[in-house]
Amino acid sequence: MTETEPEPASGYLCHGVSWSARRPELDLVDVDSGRGRQVPLLGRRLGIRVVASGPFCLGYAGAADNGLAQLSCPRRAYATSGQQCEECVARDQFRFAHHAHLGGYVPDALAAYLARSHWVYVATFADATSKVGTASDGRKTSRLDEQGAAAATYVAHAPDGRAARIVEDLVTERAGIAQTKRRPAKVAALERPAPARAVEAEHRDAVQQAREVVAAVRDARVAVPSNDRWVRPAAAAVFFVDAPIGGWRPYPHDLGSGDHGFGVDGVAGSTALARLRESADAVPYVVDLGGLAGRRIALGPYESPNTPVQMSLF
Helix, strand or coil, rough: EEEECCCCCCCCEEEEEEECCEEEEEEEEEEECCCCEEEEEEEEEEEEEEEEEEEEECCCCEEECEEEEEEEECCCEEECCEECCCCHHHHHHHHHHHHHHCCCCCHHHHHHHHCCCCCEEEEECCCCEEEEEEEEHHHHHHHHHHHHCCEEEEEEEEECHHHHHHHHHHHHHHHCCCCCCCCCHHHHHCCCCCCCCHHHHHHHHHHHHHHHHHHHHCCCCCCEEEEEEEEECCHHHHCCCCCCCCCCCCCCCCCEEEEEEECCCEEEEEEEEEEECCCCCCCCCEEEEEHHHHCCCCCCCCCCCCCCCCCCCC
């Protein structure tokens, strides 16, 4: 695997894992210059040192270039509400998207975003639970890559973001499919995946229920039914092939502080399957890289703390 080159100690503010061209990257912003950097994850050794645990504010979605863009926190403040400081929460325009279809206030930059066509999808996770969500046309694939799902199907294509959210609400109301699954629950699902047949059975059932809701709309101005299947990225395959009895081992160290180093074998969403040593018999661990978001880190030839392995008796 490619070694991580040493970097200046001033470090980067980590924004978590992003997906580009179906490949996962660690999304970083240089603390001093403000320049962004994307570090490829798959098939390389990642060494990190947490130089300031924070968590620090990750900024806000604001108007830029006639659209929405992620802008840096002007005060470099600590995060006090989720991944934002209170000032950036107040500045964030995307927060109005969740109520735009209900007649709420919509800033101009958000209105331009919502004017794009959108997809409504059903995603099923490794623990055989499902959620419904939306994705803009330009993020049809990457949005689902970020979710770390085991399976997903687009059940509707809507002319704009408002219509997509109307359909999303209807699927939740009539089919009982939730709209959220928090990151810790996604990580836990990958650690102990359900049998593939159980995941597929749940997905078929959830998609069928959602498609019945979409079919009942009967208005192309709101949504057109779809049955396009999302194809899971190759980077995530290792999680779903030959999972050990009892599941994968969780990474036993806190990513919020200290040094860490591992070779990345696969990534699903923001979760990695990684080995601390290069040998073929090294134990793979599930590492929640999403936990790095809001931390200031340095890259280099860093190693994880000593990790004793307790072998199962069964």
